[in-house]
Amino acid sequence: xxxxxxxxxxxxxxxxxxxxxxxxxxxxxxxxxxxxxxxxxxxxxxxxxxxxxxxxxxxxxxxxxxxxxxxxxxxxxxxxxxxxxxxxxxxxxxxxxxxxxxxxxxxxxxxxxxxxxxxxxxxxxxxxxxxxxxxxxxxx
Amino acid sequence: xxxxxxxxxxxxxxxxxxxxxxxxxxxxxxxxxxxxxxxxxxxxxxxxxxxxxxxxxxxxxxxxxxxxxxxxxxxxxxxxxxxxxxxxxxxxxxxxxxxxxxxxxxxxxxxxxxxxxxxxxxxxxxxxxxxxxxx
Numbered sequence: 001x002x003x004x005x006x007x008x009x010x011x012x013x014x015x016x017x018x019x020x021x022x023x024x025x026x027x028x029x030x031x032x033x034x035x036x037x038x039x040x041x042x043x044x045x046x047x048x049x050x051x052x053x054x055x056x057x058x059x060x061x062x063x064x065x066x067x068x069x070x071x072x073x074x075x076x077x078x079x080x081x082x083x084x085x086x087x088x089x090x091x092x093x094x095x096x097x098x099x100x101x102x103x104x105x106x107x108x109x110x111x112x113x114x115x116x117x118x119x120x121x122x123x124x125x126x127x128x129x130x131x132x133x134x135x136x137x138x139x140x
Numbered sequence: 141x142x143x144x145x146x147x148x149x150x151x152x153x154x155x156x157x158x159x160x161x162x163x164x165x166x167x168x169x170x171x172x173x174x175x176x177x178x179x180x181x182x183x184x185x186x187x188x189x190x191x192x193x194x195x196x197x198x199x200x201x202x203x204x205x206x207x208x209x210x211x212x213x214x215x216x217x218x219x220x221x222x223x224x225x226x227x228x229x230x231x232x233x234x235x236x237x238x239x240x241x242x243x244x245x246x247x248x249x250x251x252x253x254x255x256x257x258x259x260x261x262x263x264x265x266x267x268x269x270x271x272x273x274x275x
Binding site: 087 | 174176217219220225
């Protein structure tokens, strides 16, 4: 993107991008909801990474609809039993739900997700029919 | 509500005054739960991205240090358009009293959570002291 006026108008990532850069400079989202996500894109797909430690793979629900993806899950509370005491209690537990809107429609059949070492990694390809198409000009 | 949300964010590790970090990597303070049970003290630390090979637990005199090394997140051929968290190492140090049996500390990692079991030394387990009256 060279930054001309037209480019800015027709760059669907523009707003997202500027917001991302802004967040990068500041204290990284003071108001965002758990779980924090990083969104990466190239021309064909978006990759959403998220740090969600300490939950079961089965306890994460990912639903895709149109251009939105929702992460939904629950982290059980700690192992404290009656008669025991916390010296520190900082770990987060409970329900979470977060919806992320992408600037394209997602091909829900091709979405892939992995969870390893507390990191969730979701690949969301753009719907083929949504991609820009080159129009050949016929001569008469 | 805002405060709870802010608590969910990763905290960058603080440095002692006058100390500078020489590497570009960020270092975070992992959130922990420390639970005291009858015979054990359990420590859980959220360190997403570490596994058993990249986490180090060291006990030097009475300082217990947990360190997890995480490669900064990159996605080849992609650009980052929204960044809500940073990636980097984890480090946190605790003081451990003599009541811990140092030889028997057990560490394990699962789903990005480090679990340390610190057994209490036999002598430190709660004993009931009978009080005798002056008969």
